Amino acid sequence: MRSLRSRLAPYWLALPGGMWLAIFFVVPMFFMLSLSLQTGDTLNGYQQTFHWSTYSDVLSGYHVQFVRSIIYAVIVTSLALLISYPMAYWIAFRAGRHKSTFLFLILLPFFVSFVIRTLSWQFILADNGIVMGPLKDLHLLPQDFHVLATSFAVICGLTYNFLPFMVLPLYVSLERIDHRLVEAAHDLYAGRFAAFRRVVLPLSLPGVFAGVLITFVPVASDYVNATILGGTHTTMIGNIVQTLYLTNNDYPAASALSFTLMGALLLGIFAYARALGTEDVMQTAAAR
Amino acid sequence: MKRGRLLGAYTGLVIAYLCLPIFVMILFGFNDTKGRYNFTWQGFTLSWYRHLFDIGGLTDALVNSLTIAVFATILSVVLGTTLGLAIGRYRFRGKAGLDLMLFAQIATPEIVLGASLLSLFISLGVPRGYVTILVAHVMFCIPFVAITVQARVVGLDRSLEEAALDLGATPLVTFRKVTLPLIMPAVLAGGLLSFALSIDDFVTTSFNAGQTSTFPLWVYGASRIGVPPQVNVMGTLIFVVGVGFAVVTAFSNRQTRGGREVGAR
Numbered sequence: 265m266r267s268l269r270s271r272l273a274p275y276w277l278a279l280p281g282g283m284w285l286a287i288f289f290v291v292p293m294f295f296m297l298s299l300s301l302q303t304g305d306t307l308n309g310y311q312q313t314f315h316w317s318t319y320s321d322v323l324s325g326y327h328v329q330f331v332r333s334i335i336y337a338v339i340v341t342s343l344a345l346l347i348s349y350p351m352a353y354w355i356a357f358r359a360g361r362h363k364s365t366f367l368f369l370i371l372l373p374f375f376v377s378f379v380i381r382t383l384s385w386q387f388i389l390a391d392n393g394i395v396m397g398p399l400k401d402l403h404l405l406p407q408d409f410h411v412l413a414t415s416f417a418v419i420c421g422l423t424y425n426f427l428p429f430m431v432l433p434l435y436v437s438l439e440r441i442d443h444r445l446v447e448a449a450h451d452l453y454a455g456r457f458a459a460f461r462r463v464v465l466p467l468s469l470p471g472v473f474a475g476v477l478i479t480f481v482p483v484a485s486d487y488v489n490a491t492i493l494g495g496t497h498t499t500m501i502g503n504i505v506q507t508l509y510l511t512n513n514d515y516p517a518a519s520a521l522s523f524t525l526m527g528a529l530l531l532g533i534f535a536y537a538r539a540l541g542t543e544d545v546m547q548t549a550a551a552r
Numbered sequence: 553m554k555r556g557r558l559l560g561a562y563t564g565l566v567i568a569y570l571c572l573p574i575f576v577m578i579l580f581g582f583n584d585t586k587g588r589y590n591f592t593w594q595g596f597t598l599s600w601y602r603h604l605f606d607i608g609g610l611t612d613a614l615v616n617s618l619t620i621a622v623f624a625t626i627l628s629v630v631l632g633t634t635l636g637l638a639i640g641r642y643r644f645r646g647k648a649g650l651d652l653m654l655f656a657q658i659a660t661p662e663i664v665l666g667a668s669l670l671s672l673f674i675s676l677g678v679p680r681g682y683v684t685i686l687v688a689h690v691m692f693c694i695p696f697v698a699i700t701v702q703a704r705v706v707g708l709d710r711s712l713e714e715a716a717l718d719l720g721a722t723p724l725v726t727f728r729k730v731t732l733p734l735i736m737p738a739v740l741a742g743g744l745l746s747f748a749l750s751i752d753d754f755v756t757t758s759f760n761a762g763q764t765s766t767f768p769l770w771v772y773g774a775s776r777i778g779v780p781p782q783v784n785v786m787g788t789l790i791f792v793v794g795v796g797f798a799v800v801t802a803f804s805n806r807q808t809r810g811g812r813e814v815g816a817r
Binding site: 281 | 772795
């Protein structure tokens with residue numbers, strides 16, 4: 265009796281949570297796939313017609329935004345990596361007993377709503393706001409100069425919002441490095457730079473891998489920054505998905521587009537993981 | 553040494569950059585602005601703190617956000633903890649599938665989570681509102697709780713529970729008196745994370761909200777016509793409470809764990 269009960273225990277434990285995820289995460293994927301292959305409109309209803317050309321239609325219609333999202337995501341991820349690495353390095357190696365204080369400071373933005381943080385940048389970068397206003401009054405900038413509604417503003421906002429995502433995994437991998445290895449490199453006559461390049465950098469690569477992954481995916485699919493800080497020429501793929509679903513009610517096109525987005529990102533993640541080692545992917549999941 | 557100091561200064565600068573928008577938010581909650589254009593500094597006032605709940609829609613949205621966050625936290629802590637226990641402790645048929653599902657859920661971009669859930673609701677004719685927001689929030693919080701609890705369970709000593717069972721405790725009593733206290737830090741951490749994720753969620757919520765508004769949705773909607781200073785005040789209060797809570801938790805953790813850690817070093 266007891267053995268049967270203990271054999272069934274994991275199923276009973278996993279059932280409620282597992283079912284919730286199956287019904288509201290896995291099943292919806294199939295509904296989205298099915299919806300993307302229907303035709304019709306909200307008034308007359310939709311029929312399952314396996315109309316595959318919706319996919320080619322959305323790709324040809326919105327490839328500009330697709331490419332733009334990928335370019336933004338590449339730029340933002342690189343910027344975040346460049347900004348974060350020296351900082352994560354310093355905290356891991358030099359901050360001593362204040363490590364957790366610095367990490368806490370980096371996480372402070374997360375205590376403010378994502379939308380408000382982005383709006384704050386709208387305040388800061390506004391045409392006559394706290395930065396540009398005084399500069400224009402002093403005639404250091406032309407009156408019609410603006411930052412908002414440009415790619416620059418969107419990239420700034422995205423980099424700002426997703427920077428902590430990059431810092432944390434970098435820090436975790438750098439912090440794990442045994443300092444004696446660096447000392448050994450110095451003993452073997454490696455200069456500071458050589459020790460960094462040959463010892464620290466390779467050992468921190470799992471962190472770089474994880475950081476790039478968990479920054480790239482949300483950046484490529486973000487639309488809040490592009491809406492609040494951008495203009496008509498900075499529309500990202502997320503904006504299109506959102507508009508098609510919620511404003512145009514063009515559900516087949518919307519679901520085809522978000523399915524394509526997910527497929528592209530999954531394919532990218534898969535290729536990236538194959539190139540750099542699959543074990544790190546699971547570490548990424550754990551780190552997040 | 554010099555290089556260390558240079559990098560230290562650089563770290564300070566980046567942290568200042570990260571905190572700049574927070575500072576702006578707090579500051580402009582005290583701005584004596586006329587009308588809704590809260591862009592330039594007009595002078596100091598506490599009036600927005602006094603008139604915090606004057607905007608009906610905003611107050612309703614905040615109440616929705618808070619109640620949804622509480623319910624979502626409770627539900628996802630219960631469902632996520634049991635799931636985490638199952639995958640952390642047992643080997644069973646289907647475990648690999650569960651692991652994969654959790655990983656896939658975390659790796660899926662939020663917009664796809666929101667869009668696919670909306671597809672389900674549209675296809676089944678479910679009206680969107682408070683309940684669908686709650687369902688969505690529980691869905692994206694469960695994996696975070698489950699993975700946190702799993703990590704804790706894996707490192708646990710099973711002999712404590714076996715001892716309780718040998719001494720005649722029923723499985724339920726053993727869970728309540730032995731297992732639960734041991735995994736409590738992970739359960740609490742998962743709960744805090746869920747609350748934070750839920751109260752701040754914008755993307756998934758916007759897809760499944762229908763006519764219901766939450767705090768982030770209301771702010772986003774208002775951003776086109778100018779955000780009233782009350783939003784800054786509410787953001788400031790949430791920030792202060794959140795930071796206070798985190799600091800208290802960190803210190804109490806340090807106190808309970810302190811002795812052991814000092815001993816280990």
